[in-house]
Amino acid sequence: MKNSYIGQAWLVVVLSLCFGAALAAVQTTLQPRIEQNKLADTIGQIPKLVPGAAGGELQRVGDQVAYRAMDASGQQVGWVLAAAGQGFADRIELLIGMDAAAARITGLYVLDQKETPGLGNKIVDDAFCAKFQGRATEPVLVVTKHAPQADREIEGITGATISSESVVGIVNAAVAKFREAPKP
Amino acid sequence: MDAATQKPENVASAPVAVAPAIHIAPAPHLFGGVLTTRRMMVDVLLALVPVLVASLWMFRLYTVLQLAICMVSALVAETVFTKMRGRRPTLGDGSAVVTGAILAFSLPATAPWYVGFIGAFVAIGLGKIVFGGLGQNIFNPAMVGRAFVLIAFPVAMGASAYVAPTAGLDGLTQATPLTALKMLGQSTGLLPLFLGTTNGSLGETSALACLIGGLYLCARRTASWEIPAAAILAVAAISGLLGVLGPRTGWTLFHDLSGGAFLFGAFYIATDPVSSPLTPKGKWMFGAGFGALVMLIRRMSGYPEGVMFAVLIMNALVPLINRWAIPTPVGGPVPVKKTA
Amino acid sequence: MSQDGPTPLERFINGILPENPVYRQILGMCPTLAVTNSMEGALTMAGAVAFVLICSNVLISLIRGLLKPHLRILVFTLTIATFVTIADRVLAAYMYEMSKQLGPYVPLIIVNCIIICRCEVCASKQGLRAALTDAVGQALGFTLGLASIATVREILGSGTWFGRWLGWRVIPEAAPQHWSPWVVMVLPPGAFITLGLLMGAVNWFAARKAK
Numbered sequence: 013m014k015n016s017y018i019g020q021a022w023l024v025v026v027l028s029l030c031f032g033a034a035l036a037a038v039q040t041t042l043q044p045r046i047e048q049n050k051l052a053d054t055i056g057q058i059p060k061l062v063p064g065a066a067g068g069e070l071q072r073v074g075d076q077v078a079y080r081a082m083d084a085s086g087q088q089v090g091w092v093l094a095a096a097g098q099g100f101a102d103r104i105e106l107l108i109g110m111d112a113a114a115a116r117i118t119g120l121y122v123l124d125q126k127e128t129p130g131l132g133n134k135i136v137d138d139a140f141c142a143k144f145q146g147r148a149t150e151p152v153l154v155v156t157k158h159a160p161q162a163d164r165e166i167e168g169i170t171g172a173t174i175s176s177e178s179v180v181g182i183v184n185a186a187v188a189k190f191r192e193a194p195k196p
Numbered sequence: 197m198d199a200a201t202q203k204p205e206n207v208a209s210a211p212v213a214v215a216p217a218i219h220i221a222p223a224p225h226l227f228g229g230v231l232t233t234r235r236m237m238v239d240v241l242l243a244l245v246p247v248l249v250a251s252l253w254m255f256r257l258y259t260v261l262q263l264a265i266c267m268v269s270a271l272v273a274e275t276v277f278t279k280m281r282g283r284r285p286t287l288g289d290g291s292a293v294v295t296g297a298i299l300a301f302s303l304p305a306t307a308p309w310y311v312g313f314i315g316a317f318v319a320i321g322l323g324k325i326v327f328g329g330l331g332q333n334i335f336n337p338a339m340v341g342r343a344f345v346l347i348a349f350p351v352a353m354g355a356s357a358y359v360a361p362t363a364g365l366d367g368l369t370q371a372t373p374l375t376a377l378k379m380l381g382q383s384t385g386l387l388p389l390f391l392g393t394t395n396g397s398l399g400e401t402s403a404l405a406c407l408i409g410g411l412y413l414c415a416r417r418t419a420s421w422e423i424p425a426a427a428i429l430a431v432a433a434i435s436g437l438l439g440v441l442g443p444r445t446g447w448t449l450f451h452d453l454s455g456g457a458f459l460f461g462a463f464y465i466a467t468d469p470v471s472s473p474l475t476p477k478g479k480w481m482f483g484a485g486f487g488a489l490v491m492l493i494r495r496m497s498g499y500p501e502g503v504m505f506a507v508l509i510m511n512a513l514v515p516l517i518n519r520w521a522i523p524t525p526v527g528g529p530v531p532v533k534k535t536a
Numbered sequence: 537m538s539q540d541g542p543t544p545l546e547r548f549i550n551g552i553l554p555e556n557p558v559y560r561q562i563l564g565m566c567p568t569l570a571v572t573n574s575m576e577g578a579l580t581m582a583g584a585v586a587f588v589l590i591c592s593n594v595l596i597s598l599i600r601g602l603l604k605p606h607l608r609i610l611v612f613t614l615t616i617a618t619f620v621t622i623a624d625r626v627l628a629a630y631m632y633e634m635s636k637q638l639g640p641y642v643p644l645i646i647v648n649c650i651i652i653c654r655c656e657v658c659a660s661k662q663g664l665r666a667a668l669t670d671a672v673g674q675a676l677g678f679t680l681g682l683a684s685i686a687t688v689r690e691i692l693g694s695g696t697w698f699g700r701w702l703g704w705r706v707i708p709e710a711a712p713q714h715w716s717p718w719v720v721m722v723l724p725p726g727a728f729i730t731l732g733l734l735m736g737a738v739n740w741f742a743a744r745k746a747k
Contacts, residue, residue: 023607023611034618049629128719131351171356351716
């Protein structure tokens with residue numbers, strides 16, 4: 013017994029079983045809460061991104077992740093589209109709110125970014141995100157260095173041209189793809 | 197060891213020792229006490245006079261203000277830090293003044309006071325004293341300070357900080373030439389770039405002033421001519437090649453040479469004897485690498501100008517270059533002893 | 537055996553300053569550098585490490601009689617990984633924002649050398665009381681290390697101290713011509729510079745005291 017494999021490793025086996033059981037218990041207890049946290053991160057943004065929306069549900073469109081934004085009576089009032097792309101430093105992840113026909117942008121929220129603090133990370137500010145509100149999705153948006161004179165112009169952040177252009181580029185690409193995709 | 201004459205340490209400390217009965221000192225045995233750290237630093241300050249004139253003409257009082265902040269802060273930092281380390285005061289060698297001046301000339305005109313202040317403290321403290329003082333530092337102190345404040349204060353130091361329409365100076369209303377090229381695709385004329393009537397860091401705008409001061413430094417042998425020569429050749433070659441491959445309208449290799457801080461960096465910063473290689477061969481490598489990195493950063497990175505990072509990267513490579521560029525002694529290479 | 541080594545109380549005190557994990561043993565550098573740009577992140581990390589350290593030290597001390605020498609590292613790792621996973625899940629469930637900010641650094645506690653070092657050096661050879669006081673002392677020392685670095689970085693980098701939890705603003709928000717937070721302190725270079733300077737300061741004081 014002393015020299016058999018079991019004799020050597022019984023402690024490891026027993027510990028593994030105990031730890032496995034403990035982890036399973038922790039996981040089952042906490043999983044619903046964690047899932048809820050994650051959903052709240054995106055679904056919770058929907059009412060802010062689409063006016064009149066009370067909640068939403070996940071709806072894949074092609075290979076894009078989108079959420080149907082519903083009002084209190086369950087009527088669809090718009091879309092929230094998840095989009096991501098390369099920024100100045102790292103990937104930028106966005107949520108884009110649109111009306112039901114995907115013709116106008118109703119809101120923009122930055123889920124995740126690692127742009128330069130003090131310059132590029134101003135893309136998360138409401139001051140920048142609000143500039144996208146009410147813009148038509150056609151023609152594509154462009155970044156300008158001055159106050160916008162046309163509907164398609166978005167004033168970039170001073171000193172963070174690349175970050176501003178990245179966000180606008182991600183929005184343009186994702187929205188164009190979404191508009192062309194057949195919706196279920 | 198011809199390069200040892202350019203190492204300020206050996207020479208500056210020599211006359212201090214009390215004369216013993218018999219002189220036993222390592223080579224070089226011939227020096228007249230002329231080539232001291234102090235003389236070299238005074239030379240650099242003299243060579244900076246044309247740059248100062250061009251800068252005063254272009255940026256007026258802003259130049260005076262930044263120079264005063266940086267130089268005074270550098271002197272205070274030197275006093276405080278040498279005292280903390282319990283060393284003899286080294287204010288007299290003038291190196292702190294030069295570091296402060298180079299730092300000031302590499303800042304935007306309207307940078308707030310704390311940029312120069314903190315930059316100078318970081319330059320002297322983290323760039324020089326923590327390594328053991330002048331002669332021991334791996335990196336050019338002024339560039340360490342500038343890199344720190346560039347990352348610390350992107351709003352006050354980034355490309356947009358150079359444009360200050362409310363400052364009341366013509367030069368400060370447009371973007372710097374390299375930013376204009378990178379972001380807007382606009383080229384600046386060669387004559388303004390050469391004379392320095394463009395926007396930019398305080399000391400970098402005038403290619404003419406940098407050339408005059410730089411040639412003086414090289415003629416006095418305070419700066420090694422190999423480094424700027426190699427850097428200019430490298431930039432000219434790369435820029436010329438890129439110009440042939442994909443021409444940009446109105447932007448030639450002469451624009452690349454005289455635009456931005458390249459000449460200022462090549463003559464005043466890269467030639468710092470402490471943080472550059474010892475041998476002429478090594479200096480050629482150092483200069484060429486510096487020029488190539490400047491072009492790489494200008495064309496391929498998010499930054500419009502790359503002199504500062506190019507200097508710091510090449511500084512880090514100096515120990516390696518020194519190993520590569522060991523000169524062959526008279527009488528052929530030293531035979532390698534076989535060790536087990 | 538235990539009569540030769542330091543008493544439990546000495547172990548406790550040793551962990552805090554004389555054998556501080558960050559400044560003296562230079563262990564656990566990854567979280568020290570990565571999560572110290574705010575007090576909240578640093579203290580959450582320190583709390584998670586303390587939980588894992590204390591739990592695994594106690595457990596290893598309890599089963600120390602059963603350990604086989606050649607399988608001990610495996611048992612240590614298994615124990616540590618379990619408690620780290622528990623800590624990670626609890627953070628994700630109850631402190632979701634903080635868990636998102638700390639990202640991979642919570643699972644990375646598994647490879648934090650402080651814990652396996654204490655298991656090996658102390659818990660696997662000492663009784664429960666010694667192991668417990670040792671773990672608490674080391675955890676406090678680690679907390680002290682993280683908090684000191686985070687204090688410097690958060691005050692200089694953001695002008696706040698406990699800015700997210702308590703909203704304390706140390707340096708008033710000034711116009712850019714008067715003062716500005718040092719962005720570099722929030723970024724990784726600030727971590728290296730701060731750690732180096734603080735470690736230098738600790739050594740300087742220690743050398744002065746020794747004289």
